[in-house]
Amino acid sequence: MAGTDSTQLDNLPDGGPVIILVQPQLGQNIGMVARAMLNNGLAELRLVAPRDGWPNPEAVAAASGADQVIENATVYETTAEAVADLQRVYATTARPRGMVGRVMTPRAAGREFIEVHKAGNRYGVLFGGERAGLHNDDVTLADTIIEAPLNPSFRSLNLAQAVLLVSYEWYQNRIEAPEERLEAGDSELAGKEELLNFLTRLEASLDEGGFFKSPGLRPVTVRNIRNMFQRAGLTSQEVRTLHGIAEALKRAGGKEE
Amino acid sequence: MAGTDSTQLDNLPDGGPVIILVQPQLGQNIGMVARAMLNNGLAELRLVAPRDGWPNPEAVAAASGADQVIENATVYETTAEAVADLQRVYATTARPRGMVGRVMTPRAAGREFIEVHKAGNRYGVLFGGERAGLHNDDVTLADTIIEAPLNPSFRSLNLAQAVLLVSYEWYQNRIEAPEERLEAGDSELAGKEELLNFLTRLEASLDEGGFFKSPGLRPVTVRNIRNMFQRAGLTSQEVRTLHGIAEALKRAGGKEE
Numbered sequence: 221m222a223g224t225d226s227t228q229l230d231n232l233p234d235g236g237p238v239i240i241l242v243q244p245q246l247g248q249n250i251g252m253v254a255r256a257m258l259n260n261g262l263a264e265l266r267l268v269a270p271r272d273g274w275p276n277p278e279a280v281a282a283a284s285g286a287d288q289v290i291e292n293a294t295v296y297e298t299t300a301e302a303v304a305d306l307q308r309v310y311a312t313t314a315r316p317r318g319m320v321g322r323v324m325t326p327r328a329a330g331r332e333f334i335e336v337h338k339a340g341n342r343y344g345v346l347f348g349g350e351r352a353g354l355h356n357d358d359v360t361l362a363d364t365i366i367e368a369p370l371n372p373s374f375r376s377l378n379l380a381q382a383v384l385l386v387s388y389e390w391y392q393n394r395i396e397a398p399e400e401r402l403e404a405g406d407s408e409l410a411g412k413e414e415l416l417n418f419l420t421r422l423e424a425s426l427d428e429g430g431f432f433k434s435p436g437l438r439p440v441t442v443r444n445i446r447n448m449f450q451r452a453g454l455t456s457q458e459v460r461t462l463h464g465i466a467e468a469l470k471r472a473g474g475k476e477e
Numbered sequence: 478m479a480g481t482d483s484t485q486l487d488n489l490p491d492g493g494p495v496i497i498l499v500q501p502q503l504g505q506n507i508g509m510v511a512r513a514m515l516n517n518g519l520a521e522l523r524l525v526a527p528r529d530g531w532p533n534p535e536a537v538a539a540a541s542g543a544d545q546v547i548e549n550a551t552v553y554e555t556t557a558e559a560v561a562d563l564q565r566v567y568a569t570t571a572r573p574r575g576m577v578g579r580v581m582t583p584r585a586a587g588r589e590f591i592e593v594h595k596a597g598n599r600y601g602v603l604f605g606g607e608r609a610g611l612h613n614d615d616v617t618l619a620d621t622i623i624e625a626p627l628n629p630s631f632r633s634l635n636l637a638q639a640v641l642l643v644s645y646e647w648y649q650n651r652i653e654a655p656e657e658r659l660e661a662g663d664s665e666l667a668g669k670e671e672l673l674n675f676l677t678r679l680e681a682s683l684d685e686g687g688f689f690k691s692p693g694l695r696p697v698t699v700r701n702i703r704n705m706f707q708r709a710g711l712t713s714q715e716v717r718t719l720h721g722i723a724e725a726l727k728r729a730g731g732k733e734e
Contacts, residue, residue, distance in 0.1 A: 228631070231630070252635065255635065256635075258628060259634055284633070284635070317660075320661055320712055320715065321660055322659055322660075323659070323660045324656060324657040325649075325656050327649065368645075369649065371489070373485070375516070376541070378637075381513060381637070384642070399584060400579065403579075403622070404577055407577065453578075458577065
């Protein structure tokens with residue numbers, strides 16, 4: 221990466237896996253891999269003997285803007301050379317190989333990646349070519365197999381999809397984003413007093429309009445109405461809009477009479 | 478799905494989301510969506526006003542065998558019609574819309590899907606077209622927004638990748654696969670007696686070969702060697718192979734003398 225204008229690669233989180241494609245075939249797929257990597261904050265791509273040579277203009281086109289991942293990709297003749305400087309290697313496979321070893325899900329691997337990096341180790345993940353996946357000799361270079369639990373009768377992932385899952389699982393652990401939030405746009409959430417003010421005015425109007433048929437049921441009906449508006453998580457602006465709606469309905473009723 | 482020969486769709490787990498593509502453009506992307514869906518056990522695809530009409534041969538080609546998902550896809554003129562029979566609707570967006578509402582990650586949504594189904598509700602997820610994503614009017618039809626926490630400066634996912642993440646997060650919750658296992662291939666893991674038998678024979682040979690320079694250090698060195706073989710999780714076959722290796726090394730030494 222030295223020497224290039226690497227704005228796209230600045231500010232990426234450190235400690236992610238090196239992504240290693242072994243004998244990838246289509247430039248389009250390599251480009252989609254680069255995009256999926258950058259979506260998840262990864263930038264280091266290695267290619268082992270890409271079928272159509274390198275650089276490949278189709279890869280750039282399919283990268284949809286992840287150009288610098290493509291530009292910085294490095295090419296190796298053999299898988300052994302591509303993993304030489306790494307302390308830990310993972311191999312992705314779509315199906316059991318009858319080989320002996322540790323097999324983990326992308327999720328468990330994403331968690332382990334964080335620990336492997338913390339322990340000061342460089343690590344990478346091998347992905348096989350589109351047609352047949354990794355050769356068993358490549359799998360033998362790995363410490364651990366990553367296998368996504370997928371539909372057993374339709375298991376084969378597109379290459380970029382496989383890279384996406386592994387990259388995504390790492391990134392989700394790396395960033396620790398909140399799982400849920402209430403988006404309030406440009407407006408602020410209404411204070412409870414504003415909401416209650418609207419509700420009491422509404423209920424008074426409903427009394428006027430003869431909405432509550434039975435006085436005995438009034439409390440439970442009021443509670444249900446309040447709950448409905450409460451649940452909506454209204455903003456101040458929306459409460460003002462509701463006041464306006466109620467007034468407009470009353471005016472419309474006045475005209476009809 | 479009635480009437481079709483649906484072997485591919487048999488035995489899929491029930492209760493998954495309906496996947497709804499709103500104004501998708503390229504047939505190739507629709508095909509890749511079908512593949513990502515079936516990878517994760519989903520089969521119900523709805524298309525709102527696909528740009529290039531329907532059926533679309535490019536979609537079949539890109540589905541890589543997920544033909545029945547394509548064949549069973551249904552087409553609607555408007556998003557409102559496509560969600561009419563659903564009780565809960567989620568909308569996927571790549572960026573905040575300045576709209577008020579609940580926003581959750583694919584992971585949290587995947588967990589919620591299970592609960593929504595258990596409560597007896599039908600539900601679906603809206604995905605926008607390739608160029609601009611969902612229109613705000615479509616987002617308004619949804620109860621909840623799903624937004625994947627991705628690299629903030631390179632956030633836009635390919636359509637099939639977005640469908641993959643949502644489908645995958647559901648399927649991972651639906652199936653509860655073990656996160657890690659030790660694959661022993663066709664062989665059985667070695668019993669501890671077999672392993673210990675190999676180790677004591679090895680240590681005797683090492684004594685003969687003068688491996689242990691200092692008697693005081695012998696116990697800790699033995700422990701380190703035992704730990705190394707222990708950690709490898711060997712099968713019975715592999716222990717037999719190790720016996721053979723040790724014997725062969727001794728024979729080679731005998732010849733050299």
